Amino acid sequence: MTAAASGVVLLTMAAITVFLIYRAVPALRGNAANFFTEQRWDADGTPPRFGIAAAFYFTVLTSAIAIVLAVPVAVGVALFINYYAPRRLSSGLGYMVELLAAVPSIVYGLWGFTFLAPHLTGLVSWLDRWFGWTIVLRYRPESAPNNYSPLTAGIVLAIMILPIICSISREVFQRVPREQIEAAQALGAYRWETIRMAVLPLGRAGVISASILGLGRALGETLAVTMLLSTAFAINIHFTETGGVTFASIIALKYGEAGPTGTGALIAAGLCLFLLTLAVNFAANVIVRRNKVA
Amino acid sequence: MTVTQLVRRPRGSSSDGRGLLARGLGRYVPYATAAVVLALVALLFAGTDLNGMPSFVAIAGLGYVLAQTVLSVVIEGRRRAVDRLVTALVYAAFMAAALPLLLICWYTIQRGIAMVDLTFLTHSMFRVNPQEHGGGIYHAIVGTLIQVALASVLAAPLGILTAIYLVEYGMGRRFARVVNLFVDVMTGVPSIVVGLFIFTAWILVLGFNKSGLAGALALAIVMLPLVIRSAEQMLRLVPDDLREAAYALGAPKWRTITSVVLPTALGGVVTGVMLAVARIAGETAPLLLLVGINQRIEFNPFAGQEAQRPQESLPTLIFEQFGVAAGNTDAPPFQRAWSAALVLIILIGLLSLMARLVARFARTAR
Numbered sequence: 001m002t003a004a005a006s007g008v009v010l011l012t013m014a015a016i017t018v019f020l021i022y023r024a025v026p027a028l029r030g031n032a033a034n035f036f037t038e039q040r041w042d043a044d045g046t047p048p049r050f051g052i053a054a055a056f057y058f059t060v061l062t063s064a065i066a067i068v069l070a071v072p073v074a075v076g077v078a079l080f081i082n083y084y085a086p087r088r089l090s091s092g093l094g095y096m097v098e099l100l101a102a103v104p105s106i107v108y109g110l111w112g113f114t115f116l117a118p119h120l121t122g123l124v125s126w127l128d129r130w131f132g133w134t135i136v137l138r139y140r141p142e143s144a145p146n147n148y149s150p151l152t153a154g155i156v157l158a159i160m161i162l163p164i165i166c167s168i169s170r171e172v173f174q175r176v177p178r179e180q181i182e183a184a185q186a187l188g189a190y191r192w193e194t195i196r197m198a199v200l201p202l203g204r205a206g207v208i209s210a211s212i213l214g215l216g217r218a219l220g221e222t223l224a225v226t227m228l229l230s231t232a233f234a235i236n237i238h239f240t241e242t243g244g245v246t247f248a249s250i251i252a253l254k255y256g257e258a259g260p261t262g263t264g265a266l267i268a269a270g271l272c273l274f275l276l277t278l279a280v281n282f283a284a285n286v287i288v289r290r291n292k293v294a
Numbered sequence: 295m296t297v298t299q300l301v302r303r304p305r306g307s308s309s310d311g312r313g314l315l316a317r318g319l320g321r322y323v324p325y326a327t328a329a330v331v332l333a334l335v336a337l338l339f340a341g342t343d344l345n346g347m348p349s350f351v352a353i354a355g356l357g358y359v360l361a362q363t364v365l366s367v368v369i370e371g372r373r374r375a376v377d378r379l380v381t382a383l384v385y386a387a388f389m390a391a392a393l394p395l396l397l398i399c400w401y402t403i404q405r406g407i408a409m410v411d412l413t414f415l416t417h418s419m420f421r422v423n424p425q426e427h428g429g430g431i432y433h434a435i436v437g438t439l440i441q442v443a444l445a446s447v448l449a450a451p452l453g454i455l456t457a458i459y460l461v462e463y464g465m466g467r468r469f470a471r472v473v474n475l476f477v478d479v480m481t482g483v484p485s486i487v488v489g490l491f492i493f494t495a496w497i498l499v500l501g502f503n504k505s506g507l508a509g510a511l512a513l514a515i516v517m518l519p520l521v522i523r524s525a526e527q528m529l530r531l532v533p534d535d536l537r538e539a540a541y542a543l544g545a546p547k548w549r550t551i552t553s554v555v556l557p558t559a560l561g562g563v564v565t566g567v568m569l570a571v572a573r574i575a576g577e578t579a580p581l582l583l584l585v586g587i588n589q590r591i592e593f594n595p596f597a598g599q600e601a602q603r604p605q606e607s608l609p610t611l612i613f614e615q616f617g618v619a620a621g622n623t624d625a626p627p628f629q630r631a632w633s634a635a636l637v638l639i640i641l642i643g644l645l646s647l648m649a650r651l652v653a654r655f656a657r658t659a660r
Contacts, residue, residue: 002463005455006473009522012515013476016483016491023494076387084384093388095650100395102642104576106612107635111398113616114405114623122346159394166391190377213482220484222579223609227616248486252582263498270490274483281482285475 020271027264035268041233041250043265044258050265052272054233058150058244059273062225063218065154065239066161071211073158074165079195081166082173094170101163109227112156117147117228124151124240139240151239153228157221161214168213172206173199205287212284216277222248247273327365331357355386406636409629415637419589424618427626431634433591437605438641440595441506441585442575445513450567453521457563460522461529462551481519488515489580497584504586506595506605512580517570524566528559561656568649572642578609585610608638 028035030048038051081093124147128139180198189197225246231253232243245253251266258266335354339345344353359382366375414430422429456473464470492512496502532555540550556563586604598604612631619628 002455002459003469005452006459006464006470008452009456009473009476009480009518012518013480013483015495016487019491019494019499020487023498073387073390076384077391080384080388084381085388096395097391098646099643100391102572102576102646103398104578104609104635104638104642106576106578106609107398107402107639110612110616110631110635111401114628115397115401122348126349162391190373192377192380193373195380216482216484220482220486222484222486222582223613227613248484248579251486251490252579255583267490267494270487274487277482277484277487278479281479284482285478 016274020267020274023264024268024271027261028268030261031265039234041245041254041265043254043262048261048265052247052269054235055245055247055250055269056272057235058229059219059246059248059276061239062150062153062157062229062244062246063215065151066157066218067211067215069155069158070162070165070214071207074162074210074214075169075207077162077166078169078173079199082170083191083195083199094167097163097166100159101167105160105221105223106227108156108160109224112152112224112228113148116156117152120147120152120155124149127240136237136239138238140238146242147240148228148230148242149240150229150244153225153244154239156224156228157218160221160224161217164217165207165210165214168210169203169207172203172210175206176202205290209284209287212280212287216280216284219280220248220273220277222252225249226252247276323365324362327361328358331361359383359386402632402636402639405629405632407633409633410636414633418591420591422589424615424627424630425625429630431608431611431630431637433588434606434608434611434634435637435641436591436593437506437585437588438575438608438638440593440605441510441513441581441607442571444507444510444595445517445574446567446571448510448514449517449521449570453518453567453570454525454563456518456522457525457529458551458555460526462547462555477519477522480515481523484579485512485516485577486579486583488512489583491515492580493583503598504584504604505598506585506592506607508584508598509581509605509607510595512584513574513577516577516580517574520570520573521567524569525559525563528562528566529555531562532558561652565649565653565656568645568652572645572649575642575645576609576638578613581607581610582613587614608634608641612638 027043027048031050032047033040033049033051035051037053038049039054041050041054042048043050077097081090081097085093124139127137131137132139176199180202181194184194184198226249229244229246229249230242231245231249233245234243236243247269250269254262254266332354335350335357338353339350344350359379362382363375363379366378415435416432417430418433419429419431420433456477460470460474464473489512492508492515496508496511497504502508536554536558537550540554545553585607586598587610588603588606590603592602592605594602595605612634615627615631615634619625619631622628
């Protein structure tokens with residue numbers, strides 16, 4: 001009986017794959033454009049033309065921004081809680097970080113929309129002033145008056161994936177043998193030197209896989225991104241300007257108005273997202289497992 | 295040769311004969327540095343067109359770290375300076391993480407508290423114009439509670455059984471290894487994909503309607519791997535001695551599991567299930583596809599025919615009201631969204647608090 005219950009996990013995963021493919025294929029057959037290079041999403045037109053180029057670009061962009069911002073902070077917080085904070089505070093602080101994970105994504109969306117975006121104007125103009133030469137950070141206020149941009153979405157995503165990266169990193173750091181830390185301290189190492197010599201080398205693989213898991217979360221996050229990006233099915237290389245759709249936000253936005261082909265097209269987009277996160281999670285798993293053997 | 299001579303001391307600490315405490319930045323140096331930096335930055339802000347609290351804090355913080363590092367390099371040597379620098383960075387990272395949490399809590403309470411009263415909690419939106427004040431979210435609270443309860447009823451037994459299989463029967467079997475891998479992978483499947491899957495399978499292929507039940511099915515799939523992982527961890531904590539003692543008494547395996555292993559791990563397993571419940575209570579994406587828009591109170595999760603509209607839920611209500619407000623952050627629907635968000639957060643907070651209490655209670659009982 002317990003084995004049968006475990007079978008449900010495999011069955012569910014198989015069913016997800018089969019049903020999504022089964023419903024996506026007819027829509028993909030009828031697609032007049034190249035699914036991988038078309039940016040527009042006109043799935044219910046005649047002939048239907050839709051593609052995931054824009055969604056792929058913005059999904060990867062927002063997640064990449066999130067990872068770049070979240071990983072250093074998360075590792076810093078993990079180090080702080082484990083090694084810098086007073087011992088009595090550390091479990092309370094850990095609970096606080098878990099609280100961040102408990103906030104529903106829709107609340108992050110609301111907060112990003114009403115609070116964060118309007119407050120980012122200063123940062124965005126500053127980035128434009130000093131880093132405008134990178135082109136990607138160039139900012140024209142008239143084209144993005146509200147800061148509902150991939151950068152804002154990336155920042156909110158970073159806050160959302162911070163807890164998972166932080167808690168996994170903490171777990172990994174805790175597994176470092178005490179003797180190693182004490183040995184480093186006995187050599188007269190300062191706290192940072194102890195961490196660099198004893199903790200980080202052993203924790204590196206764990207931090208990498210934690211980051212990949214965080215990346216998986218960011219890729220599939222729906223509501224916050226949907227609320228923060230104003231829909232635009234065209235690739236815009238300026239990070240701080242309005243626009244963008246991700247796989248998840250296409251589904252959330254277009255779902256209500258989709259006809260038969262449109263629904264199939266959305267399922268195809270969902271399938272892409274599914275495969276993308278699957279690949280990412282498998283990668284994280286492989287790293288964890290390889291590290292366990294070593 | 296003494297031990298201290300074997301270890302190379304940082305520059306300036308052993309040569310002058312004053313021992314380990316020699317030539318550090320004194321106790322007052324950090325405060326003095328901070329004061330000087332603050333004064334300089336204030337002068338800078340007065341003299342140039344820089345303004346605003348965030349940039350002041352950023353520049354002052356950066357200036358302090360810089361000054362401290364330079365001082366430390368000069369007086370204490372490179373190693374100590376690097377240590378101080380990293381310490382400052384780690385503290386900064388912690389503040390960078392704590393700030394959004396505080397801001398979100400503060401802002402949600404500030405925006406949400408205005409509308410939350412007894413009427414709001416006990417009335418539905420039936421025959422209320424969402425553009426105006428009035429109405430409440432009772433129908434959504436009812437929907438969320440019923441859907442989450444249904445999902446837990448589906449996912450908790452399955453999850454615990456799977457965990458028992460993995461811990462007690464799996465033991466290096468190929469099937470168990472595969473299940474183990476797929477539990478990990480399942481944890482990472484985005485919830486919107488789960489919603490899309492239920493939409494495809496349940497609604498498109500099997501021909502059912504949107505309903506609270508469809509939402510609960512998706513929530514159950516999201517919840518399943520969470521339950522499995524936490525229950526598995528708890529079962530692994532049960533010492534093997536207990537199992538062996540039961541075997542020695544002649545108890546068969548199933549008996550050992552039901553009367554020794556499970557009771558021992560019960561507190562932890564319940565905590566894990568409740569934390570998983572707290573996680574899915576705020577899940578929005580799958581419900582968006584599966585649960586309908588409904589202004590009335592609907593206790594029946596199976597409702598979804600033409601006559602009865604499918605159950606509402608809290609997260610979808612928030613998203614709907616957000617949509618109705620159409621970007622006008624002062625409109626009544628937007629305030630309603632914030633108030634509903636506050637109620638949702640409190641609900642989730644209560645659930646995880648209860649989970650913590652169960653965990654503590656179980657630990658003292660043992």
